[in-house]
Amino acid sequence: xxxxxxxxxxSYMRNALFNQGYLDDQFLQLEDLQDEANPxxxxxxxxxxxxxxxxxxxxxxxxxxxxxxxxxxxxxIMHQYKGSSSSIGAKKVKKECxxxxxxxxxxxxxGCLRTFxxxxxxxxxxxxxxxxxxQLVREAR
Amino acid sequence: xxxxKIMSDSESYDDFPARLRVLAVDDxxxxxxxxxxxxxxxxxxxTTTSQARMALKMLRENKxxxxxxxxxxxxxxxxxxxLLELVGLExxxxxxxxxxxxxxxxxxxxxxxxxxxxxxxxxxxxELRNIWQHVIRKKRTEPKNQNGSAxxxxxxxxxGEGNGSQADRNGKCNRKRKDExxxxxxxxxxxxxxxxxxxxxxxxxxxxxRKFVVAVNQLGIExxxxxxxxxxxxxxxxxxxxxxSHLQKYRLYLKRISSVAxxxxxxxxxxxxxxxxxxxxxxxxxxxDFRTLSGQGRFASAALSxxxxxxxxxxxxxxxxxxxxxxxxxxxxxDHGQNIxxxxxxxxxxxxxxxxxxxxxxxxQGIPSSLELxxxxxxxxxxxxxxxxxIDNSRLRSRFSDPGAAINSSSNIxxxxxxxxxxxxxxxxxxxxxxxxxxxxxxxxxxxxxxxxGVNSSSSLLDSGTIQSSTTQPxxxxxxxxxxxxxxxxxxxxxxxxxxxxxxxxxxDISSSTMSLPLEDSREMQYQQGLVGDVQNISHIPSQRxxxxxxxxxxxxxxxxxxxxxxxxxxxVVSPLSHSLDQDSGIVNxxxxxxxxxxxxxxxxxxxxxxxxxxxxxxxxxMANDSFLLEQQKIQTVFAPRSYDPLDAMMNAMIKxxxxxxxxxxxxxxxxxxxxxxx
Numbered sequence: 001x002x003x004x005x006x007x008x009x010x011s012y013m014r015n016a017l018f019n020q021g022y023l024d025d026q027f028l029q030l031e032d033l034q035d036e037a038n039p040x041x042x043x044x045x046x047x048x049x050x051x052x053x054x055x056x057x058x059x060x061x062x063x064x065x066x067x068x069x070x071x072x073x074x075x076x077i078m079h080q081y082k083g084s085s086s087s088i089g090a091k092k093v094k095k096e097c098x099x100x101x102x103x104x105x106x107x108x109x110x111g112c113l114r115t116f117x118x119x120x121x122x123x124x125x126x127x128x129x130x131x132x133x134x135q136l137v138r139e140a141r
Numbered sequence: 142x143x144x145x146k147i148m149s150d151s152e153s154y155d156d157f158p159a160r161l162r163v164l165a166v167d168d169x170x171x172x173x174x175x176x177x178x179x180x181x182x183x184x185x186x187x188t189t190t191s192q193a194r195m196a197l198k199m200l201r202e203n204k205x206x207x208x209x210x211x212x213x214x215x216x217x218x219x220x221x222x223x224l225l226e227l228v229g230l231e232x233x234x235x236x237x238x239x240x241x242x243x244x245x246x247x248x249x250x251x252x253x254x255x256x257x258x259x260x261x262x263x264x265x266x267x268e269l270r271n272i273w274q275h276v277i278r279k280k281r282t283e284p285k286n287q288n289g290s291a292x293x294x295x296x297x298x299x300x301g302e303g304n305g306s307q308a309d310r311n312g313k314c315n316r317k318r319k320d321e322x323x324x325x326x327x328x329x330x331x332x333x334x335x336x337x338x339x340x341x342x343x344x345x346x347x348x349x350x351r352k353f354v355v356a357v358n359q360l361g362i363e364x365x366x367x368x369x370x371x372x373x374x375x376x377x378x379x380x381x382x383x384x385x386s387h388l389q390k391y392r393l394y395l396k397r398i399s400s401v402a403x404x405x406x407x408x409x410x411x412x413x414x415x416x417x418x419x420x421x422x423x424x425x426x427x428x429x430d431f432r433t434l435s436g437q438g439r440f441a442s443a444a445l446s447x448x449x450x451x452x453x454x455x456x457x458x459x460x461x462x463x464x465x466x467x468x469x470x471x472x473x474x475x476d477h478g479q480n481i482x483x484x485x486x487x488x489x490x491x492x493x494x495x496x497x498x499x500x501x502x503x504x505x506q507g508i509p510s511s512l513e514l515x516x517x518x519x520x521x522x523x524x525x526x527x528x529x530x531x532i533d534n535s536r537l538r539s540r541f542s543d544p545g546a547a548i549n550s551s552s553n554i555x556x557x558x559x560x561x562x563x564x565x566x567x568x569x570x571x572x573x574x575x576x577x578x579x580x581x582x583x584x585x586x587x588x589x590x591x592x593x594x595g596v597n598s599s600s601s602l603l604d605s606g607t608i609q610s611s612t613t614q615p616x617x618x619x620x621x622x623x624x625x626x627x628x629x630x631x632x633x634x635x636x637x638x639x640x641x642x643x644x645x646x647x648x649x650d651i652s653s654s655t656m657s658l659p660l661e662d663s664r665e666m667q668y669q670q671g672l673v674g675d676v677q678n679i680s681h682i683p684s685q686r687x688x689x690x691x692x693x694x695x696x697x698x699x700x701x702x703x704x705x706x707x708x709x710x711x712x713x714v715v716s717p718l719s720h721s722l723d724q725d726s727g728i729v730n731x732x733x734x735x736x737x738x739x740x741x742x743x744x745x746x747x748x749x750x751x752x753x754x755x756x757x758x759x760x761x762x763x764m765a766n767d768s769f770l771l772e773q774q775k776i777q778t779v780f781a782p783r784s785y786d787p788l789d790a791m792m793n794a795m796i797k798x799x800x801x802x803x804x805x806x807x808x809x810x811x812x813x814x815x816x817x818x819x820x
Contacts, residue, residue: 026263033178033266041178049171079215083241084171087263 010136017133022126027089043134049088050127056081057123060116068109075104081119092122159184161273162206166196166224167213167239172262176211176239179266185273193219197227204232208276211260214240214247222254229255235275239264343383352376353387362395 017023027042034041059077063070082097096119103111163180167173168191180187188207190196193216200207210228214221225236235257240247243261251259257275260268345353356373357365367385374384 029179029263029265030175033175033182038178045171045174048174052170076215079241080169083169083215083262086241087169087171087175089263 010133010140013129013133013136017129021091022129024089024091026086030088043137046088046130046134049084049090053081053084053123056084057120064113064116068112069107071104071107071112074112075101078104085123090122090126093119093126096122161185161276162208163187163272164196164199164207164210165189165212166193166210166216167191168216168218169213172213172239176264179264179269180211182266183270192216193221193224197224200228200232200234207234209235209237209272211237211239211272214238214242214251222250225251225254225256233279235279237272237275343379343387345387349374349376349379350387353384353391357388357391362392 018027030042030045056077060074060081063073063077067073078097078100082094082101085093085097096115100112100115100119103109103115163185165173165176165180165187166189167176170191173189173191177187177189188199190199193212196210196212197219200210212221212224212228216224221238221240225238228234228236236255237258237260238251238256239260239262240251241262248259257279258272352374353370356370359373360366360369365388367381367388370388371379371381371384
């Protein structure tokens, strides 16, 4: 592609992600940490996030299936997941995580189940978008 | 790197914050990676691990390898707060907590456990840029020593030991190892340890404290001013500021003791267990490993046995000494292990006389780590020498509600314990105490000595007075008080002195009183004087209160038995070493303040009973041994039972009985450990 387009596309997409609330300032922090010494830092962290969080999501699913009343456990796993997602700046995901934890607090299993669906959706949606974004960035390099 | 080193290197001063060696612990890989990158960006040297146990291992392998630790709260293999306590106690390094949860309650918990700071994830780089201040602050805290005087000489040794800093924890640990010789040199306080990154601090060793107490007594507590005390002490390297701050603590201790007199809890002579030492000795990891302390605790048990004579106490009741439950068990964790026993014994010996120094001085005698001292009414005596020994300061702290309890900081503690109890007068008694001198005579003897030192400990130890038996787990003890020795562990007011860091709380039966000794809280230990250490157990002291475990502070005689810890189930309420002891400055006996509440399990009570006033010395030794002195000094002070009163004999007997019990308590005050174990 034309060299000058890609960067635009990538930056366009990046802006959209921020504007639409998918990412917050924390993502900027990640970008700030990227430098010559660490040229692919952001992408690396995001990848790490997705591989680690897949495991956490799976754990929550299992717990909801097997021991849905174990709110403490659910809360613990979600706490981990929330920590990770907030570290990369995943704004919407984080919001759903907080909601989920609130339901755990009051032991509302239905609320948890519903919110968990939202969590998964946001998780998948952001993942797609970021994958596209990094693809654009790579192509632009 | 030490501050001095850093600062002294003028060229590098500008980029001082750089090169800071940080250990980052977080089980979440994303957060860990992010943290690592952020820290590198700040030009710090970063080491990461996702396991708390690994982190501890690394820290223990080389105490000087890191300047700061950043740890997540939520970790699968170990609770972040626990790690925090351990690090604080053993290594006395600044620890910053990290969590995705910013709930103020959790933040508060972090602070009370001794965290220097609490950051909420996601962490921003700006926040990390400032963390170096915690390192500097820590180094500067405590003895105003900071002085750049890098006393390499001394400190070399101490460096390992944890430069006198904080609550002796470190120092104590190290100290203990180094033994007294080092200690004595170092004692000059300034443990500056140029090599070590620890902050240079004046370590109030038992001897030093004793000198202090002697000086104070000579001048009269009312008229004692730092300058004059300093002159009288004639210790090289000691500054007026050091003395002033120590005096302040001592005064608090005394106050606490007197107030404790009315309460029972006093006792717990903050088992001066200097946690650091204990920590080391006992596998800290398990905190609960106090049991291992038992080894050390031997002392405790021994001591306790003395104490246990709670009944004895009743008899012994030497007018002055009311040994409250000196739960010798807790404290006694002297590094030397032995000490504790000594301390305990010393506790027993702690003559009530000690108690009186100020009357209120309830020296907590041997505040058993758990500071069971509640009973110590007299806590004044501070005899509760809580042998803080291992008392986790941190632990103790929390537990130790009693003031004495916290006798953490080994160095201080001890002093406090002893001091406390003996309030200065001891000086002699301590050694004599013949307390059950159990095994570690060292302790005992030391204790006695330390008692004199009392000053330091007193503050801390006395927490015992209030050592509430709350059996709180030792671990928490410390947490409550952020190690800093300062916060008197909640000790209820025991001996005004320091929070009995070591009050190991004896688990209710003193025996288990975990040493609430705040020992170490390394950070906290600041108490140095403040025995407070983490007297964790403060809560323990259930009935026994005995000065928490007999922490017998072996402080020199005055110190009362600090080591009473734990066991000393001082059943009889040992009136805090009857403060009534005449205030003679040298009279240790009076001050016995062994608070052993009744229970004095073990020697502690006997200590008090010594009534002989002089006896206190021995008692205190026993008690104090553990806690305080032990730490570093090898509390070898053999307690030469000075005036071994018949009571002592009884006490010893009792203590022996209690031994078993006490030892259990000995726990360094680490959580529950001691108490439950009841060893």
